[in-house]
Structure formats: structure tokens, C-alpha cells
Amino acid sequence: MGMTMSQKILxxxxxxxxxxxGQLIEAKLDLVLGNDITTPVAVKEFExxxxxxxxxxxxxxIVPDHFTPNKDIKAAEQCKMIRCFARQMDxxxxxxxxxxxxxxxxxxxxxxxxxxxxxxxxxxxxCTYGALGAFSTGIGSTDMAAGMATGKCWFKVPSAIKFxxxxxxxxxxxxxxxxxxxxxxxxxxxxxxxxxxxxxDGVKNLTMDDRFTMANMAIExxxxxxxxxxxxxxxxxxxxxxxxxxxxxxxxxxAVYDEVYEIDLGEIRPTVAFPHLPDNTKTIDEVGExxxxxxxxxSCTNGRMEDLRAAARILKGNKVKKGVRVIVxxxxxxxxxxxxxxxxxxxxxxxxxxVSTPTCGPCLGGHMGILAKGERAISTTNRNFVGRMxxxxxxxxxxxxxxxxxxxxxxxxxxxxxxxxxx
Amino acid sequence: MKAKGKVFKYGDNVDTDVIIPARYLNxxxxxxxxxxxxxxxxxxxxxxxxxxxxxxxxxNFGCGSSREHAPISIKASGISCVIASTFARIFYRNxxxxxxxxxxxxxxxxxxxxxxxxxxxxxxxxxxxxxxxSTFKAQAFPEFMKKIMAADGLLNYLKSKxxxxx
Ligand code: SF4
Numbered sequence: 001m002g003m004t005m006s007q008k009i010l011x012x013x014x015x016x017x018x019x020x021x022g023q024l025i026e027a028k029l030d031l032v033l034g035n036d037i038t039t040p041v042a043v044k045e046f047e048x049x050x051x052x053x054x055x056x057x058x059x060x061x062i063v064p065d066h067f068t069p070n071k072d073i074k075a076a077e078q079c080k081m082i083r084c085f086a087r088q089m090d091x092x093x094x095x096x097x098x099x100x101x102x103x104x105x106x107x108x109x110x111x112x113x114x115x116x117x118x119x120x121x122x123x124x125x126x127c128t129y130g131a132l133g134a135f136s137t138g139i140g141s142t143d144m145a146a147g148m149a150t151g152k153c154w155f156k157v158p159s160a161i162k163f164x165x166x167x168x169x170x171x172x173x174x175x176x177x178x179x180x181x182x183x184x185x186x187x188x189x190x191x192x193x194x195x196x197x198x199x200x201d202g203v204k205n206l207t208m209d210d211r212f213t214m215a216n217m218a219i220e221x222x223x224x225x226x227x228x229x230x231x232x233x234x235x236x237x238x239x240x241x242x243x244x245x246x247x248x249x250x251x252x253x254x255a256v257y258d259e260v261y262e263i264d265l266g267e268i269r270p271t272v273a274f275p276h277l278p279d280n281t282k283t284i285d286e287v288g289e290x291x292x293x294x295x296x297x298x299s300c301t302n303g304r305m306e307d308l309r310a311a312a313r314i315l316k317g318n319k320v321k322k323g324v325r326v327i328v329x330x331x332x333x334x335x336x337x338x339x340x341x342x343x344x345x346x347x348x349x350x351x352x353x354x355v356s357t358p359t360c361g362p363c364l365g366g367h368m369g370i371l372a373k374g375e376r377a378i379s380t381t382n383r384n385f386v387g388r389m390x391x392x393x394x395x396x397x398x399x400x401x402x403x404x405x406x407x408x409x410x411x412x413x414x415x416x417x418x419x420x421x422x423x
Numbered sequence: 424m425k426a427k428g429k430v431f432k433y434g435d436n437v438d439t440d441v442i443i444p445a446r447y448l449n450x451x452x453x454x455x456x457x458x459x460x461x462x463x464x465x466x467x468x469x470x471x472x473x474x475x476x477x478x479x480x481x482x483n484f485g486c487g488s489s490r491e492h493a494p495i496s497i498k499a500s501g502i503s504c505v506i507a508s509t510f511a512r513i514f515y516r517n518x519x520x521x522x523x524x525x526x527x528x529x530x531x532x533x534x535x536x537x538x539x540x541x542x543x544x545x546x547x548x549x550x551x552x553x554x555x556x557s558t559f560k561a562q563a564f565p566e567f568m569k570k571i572m573a574a575d576g577l578l579n580y581l582k583s584k585x586x587x588x589x
Pocket of ligand 1: 066102299300359364381382
């Protein structure tokens, strides 16, 4: 019996020839990540247990992105604590305001995630780096503390679901629509404890940004990780961003999968997840009249260049509907700068959007765009749970940047083709 | 190890945002977090919960973010055990790593109602509904996880072992 891509990476890092689903292993880590919410808990545990140094100061990354620039005194204290820890431990990859970004946009950009890596992060969307052919998964603060101390982590080897992608997405359809479609199909626990492996000819028709968005939301299907096969597009990205050595793994031809789905990308329509679960999806043709108060474009799901390009293309020369608030937050400083140079920021601001510094901010109802009771947002983020972006009686609709931008103009959820046709 | 208490019952997909909303994550103090536990799904939970009580829920309990603040707030609120049909995987590891006992048992979830008195034996995995007089058997933990729980969390467990024989 062969192994899946994920199983091969786990086996290699556990020093084993072979692993099987359900097996408990201990494996060596290539990167341990934390943010300003999860790291303070990890640091307390780390220190309480009496550890005094991290296993490798080049393999720990700390990114204060959630409540930063510090939204209040408590957040400031939390950030101060991790800043001091990073200094004390001489952690090379601590990113201060000014150089930071949303962790899952920043880590690949900095070249810290490469194919074949085994990465854990105390943030559930750590699964994003699967886009690069790495095994990457979210864990909690205690695991982060143990990982920082020992460079190892325990894993239960997952089984996998295979998604064979075919064809080419049409019009405004992007990675976000594809992953929302998949989550709608299998449900928010459809891949519980499992890997989602994306293979097939259609992968070559997806940009890196599409793949990051899709791997990012594997957790919204309950998956342990999402992972893409490595191709020239991946290698090109890695060459541009990293000097780290890497290994390309492929699933064995006789790898065993719990389920196999074939997905024709050409048939997917722009897709929206209605409150209050990401699997509550409808295509743009089925949404009906849904008026909105706020539009959020950005996050670790859709805060990359292509996302901003799509949004700016639709907003350019148009005006945001009166009474609607549009908040754009680019993923990293570099993305921000590139968007400035390309004129995207100007197009969006002229249309009536505000553009924020890179931060998690509104995505988790943290700051910079909290919803009031009864308000409704369309957002390019990844979760629409009760109270996710503010008041427990507010509503979040998840969509692509193109759909979000089109909706900003009309004040209701809108097919981007009605604003600007794209073949 | 045993737990006994009154049951708070919830449905499927109880996510970490309702267990502990992000607006309270600017602290990691368990006592402070416990004050807001389950706030967005059950405002009265904090008022009514007593030391030893038990949460019973449906599928995919704890889905969403990796915030360990979720199991921490549940543990600090006095809950002695969470029983669910299934758990989201990050919540599952976090609960074990911080020593919050959790059990997966679909039959128990079906056979227990809010307010029932329930007794759990972690060594045998036996769940007894005292109110209704029924019993259920949950999957016992693998040895490795039992050791982590016995040491009251992963870090204590690691500490008790030589780091290099990990
Ligand atoms: S942007 Fe949102 S989902 Fe992504 S890391 Fe930040 S809070 Fe989490």
C-alpha cells in the first residue's frame, strides 16, 4: 500500500520508511510559528516548565498580526511579552510592525515555507503553506511551546481525501470560489482529521495565490492539512522567495484515499457562504437580494496581489454605494507597496474604500471594522461563525474579492460580471 | 479518575468563536477567560455552571481557530469533561495537551439531555446517565495520550522525560 503526499512528508520527518493512517508518531519540525494571541500562552507554558532556550532560533517564527498595531493596553502588553521573549531567545524570524504582515501571507513571502517542509503553527490557518507542497498544520499554544523547546511534535498520521482538479476556471472564478464550492460539497467536518490533497491537470490553471487561498481554507472543512502537488508554478515561486533547501514529494500511484472527488473547474460559479457556517454555500445565481453594510477585502485568505488586483479592477472608475463601508487590508507590507506601485490602492481609495495596514483586524472581530447588531458584511475572509466579526447578531457572508468588490458598488451581493464582464 | 455533574447540552459545530469570542483574547488569564466562556451561544452558562459539570455536544465540537483559550476557558469555568460525537482536531489536541478530559461517544450524546446528572469513568471510558439509568462506552485513550493526561499536560510530560529520548 502506497503513501499519500502528506504521509510521505510525515514519514520522512519521523525517520520512518513508512507510516499508516492512525499511527502515532513524533516528527522533527522545520518551522514553529505563533502570533500575538497564541504565543503569550505558549511562552508562559515554556517558561513555567523551565525551558530556557528554543531548539533552533532560525526555525521559530513569531508574527504579531492579530491585535496589531496594538488595539488596546492589554494587546500592547501581550505584544510586549512576545517581543521580549523573541529578543531573549534571539529568534531570527520575529517580525515587528513595519516589516510584519498577516502571518500566512508573510511566511511564504519570506521564503520560510518550502516544498516538503513539516510546519506547525499556533494558528489554525497554518495549513496555508500546503499550497507549496509542505505538510503544514495548525496546533495550539502548548504544542507551540513543546515545538519551540524540542523541535518535535506528536502527530496522528491522517488518511486523505483526493481532489482531482480538471479544466480551467472561467471569468471571475478564483481559488476562493473553488474552495467554497468544495466545502459546500463535503461540509465543515467533511475532512475531519484528514488531509485534503489537490492533484490533477487543473492545478496548472491555478496561480499560487489561488492555491494559497484554497489550502488556507482546508481547516474550514475540518482537515488536518491541505496540500497541492508541486509543479513549475510552485518551483518558480520558491525560487523567487527562498534559498532554503527543499524536497518535492509526490503521492504514490497506489496511495490509498478515503474518497476521491473529480472537480471540473470550468463548471464552478462564483460562490458565497451564507451565515453562519462556511459550508452554507450558494452560487451567485442563487443568492437573491442580500443587502450589505460593510465589505471587507483582505486577510490570510484573500489579501494577496491577485486579490487586490481583482478588487481594484472592479472598483476602478466606480463608486462605493452610499452608506456602504469598504475596508481593504493587504496581507503584508510588500503587498501593500506593490499595490501602491501598480496604482491599485489609488483606484480603491478613489472608489471610496479605506485601506488599512496589514493586520487581522476585522477578520476576527478584533478591531478596525467591528459589526454592530443586525449589520451584515460580505467578506473575503474565511469564517462566518456567530459573532465572528462583531455583535453576535451580525452576519458575515464569505466570498471572493471580485464578488466583494462588485457588492461594494451595488450595496447588495452581486455577480462581478454585471459590473465588468470577464471571459 | 472520575467526573460527575450536571449536563449542559449543545448542538453540532460549536466553534471556538462562540466558546470564547476573539474580543476577549487580549488576555490569557484562565479566570478572566472563564468569565466569557460560551457567551455568544449561551449567555447563562457562566452564571449556571458549577464545578464538576459536564458539556455534551454534537459533531465537530471546537471547530475553527487554534486558540487554546477555548479549552482553557472551559476548564477554568469548572467543567470536568466534554463529551461530543466528534471533536475538531485542533481542539482535540489542545484539550489533551492542557489536561481537559474529552470523550467521543455518539450514543451518549443521543442518550443524554440538558440537566441530566452524568458520571464518567476515564479509566474505563464508561459514561453513566444517573438521571435516566443508562450507560454508554466511549473509546479509551491511546496509552500515549493517557500519559499526557496523567502528567496534567504535554509540557509536564515532556519535562518528566529526558528531552533527547523523545
Ligand atoms: S486574517 Fe483572520 S483567519 Fe487569517 S490569521 Fe488573521 S484572524 Fe486568522
